[in-house]
Amino acid sequence: MTVMEQRGAYRPTPPPAWQPRTDPTPLLPDAEPYRVLGTDAAAQADPELLRRLYAQLVRGRRYNVQATALTKQGRLAVYPSSTGQEACEVAAALALQERDWLFPSYRDTLAVVARGVDPVEALTLLRGDWHTGYDPYEHRVAPLCTPLATQLPHAVGLAHAARLKGDDVVALAMVGDGGTSEGDFHEALNFAAVWQAPVVFLVQNNGFAISVPLAKQTAAPSLAHKAVGYGMPGRLVDGNDAAAVHEVLTDAVRRAREGGGPTLVEAVTYRIEAHTNADDATRYRGDAEVETWREHDPIQLLERELTARGLLDEDAKQSARDAAETMAADLRARMNQDAVLDPMDLFAHVYAEPTPQLREQQALLRAELEAEHADQEGTHR
């Protein structure tokens, strides 16, 4: 007999029955990143889609190379290359319908361009003419976002608003592995799951946040596992397999559109170049590691698959390269023109109506510009 029973007074009451609110098992990601290329699943993939993905990958790679070259020529202030990650970029854009929205981060210029934004306008931020070059409403692409993960709650709010209005619009929000540590990542996923908002979160896990490897970023089994805690499915995909990324994203987008709520997709990929042209990647990683990823190049993977299945001949490859070359030549030519900027624009878009304080400052700048102009006239004479 225990002491309690001897006393006879205390009758422990059991806690009210506890049940998990949802069964976590279906939310868990697969043990291995999902792949299509080089597996039996590839036979099911739509050849037309694969060829479109291929053309876009080639174009994307060329864009990365061209933009990086422009930084060396001083025509672009900075460029965060997505070489090696093109499959994620391209699949992201192609998984969306026209009415859907893309919420990119600073590294996602390719996704922005693949969505139809003018390649030069997509570089406005990085060139330094203005913060956003394109009209976000034209192609339903939010401004490239520099603060990490802060665009994620925007995607949730937009998707939620669309659903409130009865529109079947989906928002796809992109973030890096480092960005998943930010509070906004958590808040966005939580809001999305609670509101069952039609959002897809795509994490491009490219191994590093500038110099910090994933192991120092998180102790989670995978970034996709984070989904379970929010009550949404997590999917793990080979981020260099364009067909796989496209399939997983398309599934997630469809699920969101049909009212199934958000999904977190982790695409496992690698950043082949340094963080930006200004970064020295040799300080934090070895060539051997980079080489293993070069062998898993997204363009090569798709090219091998298409060639093996007789879906891509030398002509098709050449025409993809030619199209990319034309795009690059046009980008180069237009970026080599000096930007024409009107300093008075500084005051034009702070408020719908400038405040009296801004009007005064506007007048000051106008007078300075006039004086500068008069000076130049004087020296010319």
Place this chain on the structure above:
Amino acid sequence: MTTVALKPATMAQALTRALRDAMAADPSVHVLGEDVGVLGGVFRVTDGLAAEFGEDRCTDTPLAEAGILGTAVGMAMYGLRPVVEMQFDAFAYPAFEQLISHVARMRNRTRGRMPLPITVRVPYGGGIGGVEHHSDSSEAYYMATPGLHVVTPATVADAYGLLRAAIASDDPVVVLEPKRLYWSKDSWNPDDPQPVDPIGRAVVRRTGRSATLITYGPSVPVCLEAAEAARAEGWDLEVVDLRSLVPFDDETVCASVRRTGRAVVVHESGSFGGPGGEIAARVTERCFHHLEAPVLRVAGFDLPYPPPMLERHHLPGVDRILDTVARLQWEAEN
């Protein structure tokens, strides 16, 4: 002329009415925040809105200020007009990243293509005996952020009018609601609430000849009381209620200072780096030759907001204002 029936109403009631009228007038107006639904907000400002307009229009969000404001950004992008409630001044800080990095500059970074008509309501300031983190005067942070409008009502009528104007604005507006005036009553016509001047206009609350008290929000009633008390000392004080900190109404303020020749800025927030420094500089730059004395400031001390049992020593009160007004007899002293 028809006479309207004026009844006593509290500032909180006027704010509720403003939200309700705005929601009824425009289906794109959505209220969101912590406890704004069933509870009606901890100050009951959103009372009844969820019942009347449904939980899709007045939404209890998860407890996450950055998330609340961040999702409001997306909602505004899609054509809604979110009105966000931050539960208390110091709990708005987690949302500052969204406020400063996105809300305030989306119009600018997109060259005017993506304006964000978001209203951020922040109950602010001391004087209610709140424990730590419930009494901050955070206006300087908002004022220092280009792209935001910042308004703060001091009367029941202004609470209604400024909140309606904020919601109607195509730009983000931070509405700083002085907590300790929530229950202040005024004669107000709840059957026919009136709009106010456009955002950016100050108002002379009391005319006077010998000096101007420049103030706003929770300090307005204190200044009016000080002005009454000052009559005994032979001072006839004018009181200017700014109502809007951004844009700033130089015109009304300077017209008053030119008439009186002397000015004191009064606010609860700390004086170092606070709004008073900006206001004093503006007045000095514009009215130097009219000034009989330096522009003086009566502000909270430069310390983290004090515990409730000491807050009365921190808050600018009538006596401190009167002592400062006495120092405006500059010539006599020097």
